Amino acid sequence: MQSHARGHLVYAAGGVLAVHTERGTSIVPANRVAWTPAGFTHYHRAHGDTDMRIVFLPPSLARLVPDHPAVFLASGLAREVLLALTGPRNYDDAAPGYSRSARSRLLRVLVDELREAHEQPLHLPEPRDDRLRAIARMLHESPGDNSSLAELGTTIGASTRTLSRLFRDELGMTFYEWRTQLRVYHALVLLADGHDTTQTAYACGWANPSGFIAAFTGIIGTTPGRYRTGRQTPARAPGLPSHE
Template sequence: MSNTRHQPAAPTTSRDLAAAATVTPHWHDENQIVYASRGVVAVHTESSRWIAPAHRALWIPSGTVHSHRAYGVTRLHFLGLTQNPLKLRSPSALAVSPLLRELLIAYTSLTHRETPAAKRMRLVLLDQLATASEQPVHVPAARDPRLATVCSLLEADPSDSRGLDALGRVAGASGRTLTRLFRDELAMTFPQWRTQLRLYHALRLLAEGVSVTSVAQQCGFATASAFIDVFRRSLGHTPGSYL
């Protein structure tokens, strides 16, 4: 990302973003948790895109260039960390339990964080983060131009149901070559990547108030029931909970 800003300290704070508002590319010398208690936040890095509804938080390691975009009116909570309680070296989406949610909201909203009560809250928060499981909804970016062409086609129309052989005829590569590229470059199978892409777009549309039936159609699911099933298995909740 060009024109990135360096903010040495990762702030601990809460802020509201209007629908479609953005935070331009920047990086910190500290680790950071980004959580949206309302709305949906997407985080873009140089190699991937991540999206987090209210049951997910995003872990951004120090030195990672990233930008934010809000879908729907969004309440963001930022937690700066000099330590790495998760032992993760790359961005990830984390499951947020009800307790972790309340801790993130309460701690990032504090005016004074040096009181004994605030310090105890931070210790519990770090303990909860250390045990949070990874629950990604992310879309890794392709580098190979043939693979990037296929990804761009599906980005433009997530409902495109063509298989790799048909897409490969446009990209100038065989279905077998593309299958290998998905595995070697993106560490996913083609169906896994396409499902992540469709869920990414689905979360954006749901945050903007689009109906479940319409989201299913726009994102390429055969039926609304099929969409609900994939959504629940992937995220642990029904899409209706995000409307």
């Protein structure tokens, strides 16, 4: 666990990252950028063969992006700027790096690109209520568990109505929305570890691969097959299922 005086961007040039803060977990698939504001206690976890790049923002630019953890899709220009800012020119002492003014210009271009991008629905909020935390533990351990909210409530001693209210008030989403995001997070980890679409679908609780593909595409913006093979440029806006 660590925190920084400056906010920072973490870019997954390959693989899958998870950024954990007190607010929850940001899932960062390849070609996404996670923003963690200054002062947030956090840690990173990599899944699979991951290429992680980190860029810190000065306060003058950090104020232009959200004051909460967020994930953005990296545009082609943002990707090139991130790679340039974290490439050998800046990490290798023997190579001439960018001047301070050039680096400042590149950072401004990067922030401008992020301001034009939509936040991705890839932040899984962390419950605070003990009853929700108990459900979260169970489903993190067994993401394929298809128990209804009523069945889970019986296990922990809480009514469906109470749990539904807590999910809405604390996390800003329904139980089923939250569980779908949790399952997609686990799916990204399995895909990064080399599992195929069908194996991943069943392991994460979908009754068939087509349902998994639709849910995955709705959140990630590309199909599991394209994601797994590295063809990750979204062909459509997130939220529209694909038949691929």
